[in-house]
Amino acid sequence: MHALLSADTLRGLSSSADTTGGRPIEEVLVTEREDWQDGPPHELFKQLRHECPVHWTPRISEYPEEAGYWSITTADDVHTVSRDWQTYSSETGGITALTNAIMPLELIQAMFIGMDPPKHDRLKALFQRGFTPKRIAEHEGTIRDITVRTLDGLQGQAGCDLVTDVAQPVVSRVIGSFMGIPPEDDRIWAELMNTTLGAGDPDLNPAGVESVMQRDVPEIFERCRALISERRERPTDDLTSVLVHAEVDGERLEEHEIVMGFFLLMAAGNDSTKATYCSAMRALMENPDQRRLLLDDPSLVSSTVEEALRMFPAFAHFRRTATCDTKLNGKTIREGDKVVMWYVSSNRDETRYEDPDSFDVTRNPEHQAFGAGGRHFCLGTALARLELNILIEETLARYPAMELAGQPLYAESPFINQLKTLPVRLAA
Numbered sequence: 097m098h099a100l101l102s103a104d105t106l107r108g109l110s111s112s113a114d115t116t117g118g119r120p121i122e123e124v125l126v127t128e129r130e131d132w133q134d135g136p137p138h139e140l141f142k143q144l145r146h147e148c149p150v151h152w153t154p155r156i157s158e159y160p161e162e163a164g165y166w167s168i169t170t171a172d173d174v175h176t177v178s179r180d181w182q183t184y185s186s187e188t189g190g191i192t193a194l195t196n197a198i199m200p201l202e203l204i205q206a207m208f209i210g211m212d213p214p215k216h217d218r219l220k221a222l223f224q225r226g227f228t229p230k231r232i233a234e235h236e237g238t239i240r241d242i243t244v245r246t247l248d249g250l251q252g253q254a255g256c257d258l259v260t261d262v263a264q265p266v267v268s269r270v271i272g273s274f275m276g277i278p279p280e281d282d283r284i285w286a287e288l289m290n291t292t293l294g295a296g297d298p299d300l301n302p303a304g305v306e307s308v309m310q311r312d313v314p315e316i317f318e319r320c321r322a323l324i325s326e327r328r329e330r331p332t333d334d335l336t337s338v339l340v341h342a343e344v345d346g347e348r349l350e351e352h353e354i355v356m357g358f359f360l361l362m363a364a365g366n367d368s369t370k371a372t373y374c375s376a377m378r379a380l381m382e383n384p385d386q387r388r389l390l391l392d393d394p395s396l397v398s399s400t401v402e403e404a405l406r407m408f409p410a411f412a413h414f415r416r417t418a419t420c421d422t423k424l425n426g427k428t429i430r431e432g433d434k435v436v437m438w439y440v441s442s443n444r445d446e447t448r449y450e451d452p453d454s455f456d457v458t459r460n461p462e463h464q465a466f467g468a469g470g471r472h473f474c475l476g477t478a479l480a481r482l483e484l485n486i487l488i489e490e491t492l493a494r495y496p497a498m499e500l501a502g503q504p505l506y507a508e509s510p511f512i513n514q515l516k517t518l519p520v521r522l523a524a
Contacts, residue, residue, distance in 0.1 A: 124151070125156070125157060127193060129296075132510050133506070133508065138453065142441075142444070145445060151169065152167075153166075162193075162195060162197055165415070166427070169442065170441070171442040171445040171468070174439070174468045175464075181472075185419050186209065186211065188419060189417035199309065200309070206352050206353045207356045222342045223335070223475055232479050235479075239483055243487055243490045246265050250494075257518060258520055264286055274335050276323070276335070276337065286366060291308070299507075317352075320354070320355040320359075327341075339358060340354060367512055368474075371410035372404050372409070372465070373487045376401070379455040381500050382455075396457050397488055403456060403457055404455075405484075406443045406444075406449070406465060407444070410513060412510055412512070414472075415434055443463050500520060500521075501520050504519070
């Protein structure tokens with residue numbers, strides 16, 4: 097539901113509790129680790145939306161070699177940046193606030209998410225063959241079977257961790273089935289994705305960010321080379337075969353482009369549904385009135401999914417780079433500047449949503465969890481929605497009185513917006 101707030105209301109919001117520790121808002125460093133211990137700093141983003149919606153952070157303390165960045169915090173401004181690829185490039189400088197600190201820009205640019213048109217459009221079109229509504233619908237039975245088998249495996253247990261015992265095995269097998277990965281390899285691929293995307297989290301990647309290029313990326317390439325060789329000799333209808341035999345402008349993809357295309361699909365498939373499902377289940381446990389509405393009216397599951405996507409987008413941000421000097425919401429952005437779109441902020445924009453911090457299963461909102469339109473709108477939206485619907489339906493059908501059994505912990509990351517642990521009691 098959209099609710100355009102009055103100027104008086106907005107002034108009241110902007111004078112709410114200071115979240116900057118007494119510092120001027122212009123001096124806040126948005127991605128400091130201490131502010132992300134319990135997930136996104138929503139109070140800080142609220143203050144930014146009302147006092148400084150386009151905000152400059154001059155440095156990233158953990159990565160001193162990285163340049164500063166602009167934070168884009170409102171839904172309208174994120175929409176503007178998303179749809180103007182000529183001014184805000186995905187290819188020029190990478191897709192996250194970090195240009196080279198975790199993975200070199202050259203590898204990011206080998207994925208279509210790190211390209212601009214026209215190459216982006218041609219390559220993305222190849223992947224879309226594997227994500228047509230018809231193909232996704234054909235997988236519904238398989239996805240439900242995977243989910244039911246995983247949940248039924250919990251029978252007799254008093255509790256579990258929804259992240260590691262339910263979400264991870266389900267999403268790993270679903271994306272693995274699309275990519276042609278055998279089930280026995282699901283665990284290792286999940287670990288590779290978790291350590292790479294959660295590189296800065298001490299639990300997800302105890303070896304530290306250096307291990308991504310020293311250990312994880314070489315293993316990803318080695319395992320992919322084996323798959324590539326096999327698909328060249330014996331093509332199938334999986335997405336790995338699509339990559340191996342694809343042509344763009346009459347030329348086959350180079351090996352590193354195939355590997356990074358594979359990585360992109362595996363990373364998105366591993367993280368996005370897992371993140372939003374776990375946060376959705378936590379919200380239902382913490383809001384029993386909303387869970388009761390859903391249990392009494394299961395037709396609300398689709399609306400519940402959209403609300404969970406709004407409140408808990410799997411990725412906190414993506415980034416563009418300015419290709420020329422430009423102005424946005426009164427601020428001058430210089431050519432080469434990083435421009436970070438914060439979906440965890442835009443999806444709680446008070447000019448779009450009434451009471452945006454409340455979880456409302458009847459809201460059925462539009463949102464920017466999959467991007468805000470434009471060339472880079474998420475390829476896997478239909479698959480993610482189908483997985484989320486099935487996971488929530490089947491979980492509640494078996495464990496309608498599930499309760500929290502400990503403190504959930506967030507991944508320490510301003511990029512992946514997900515819980516790394518969610519302990520629950522399966523029956524109250």
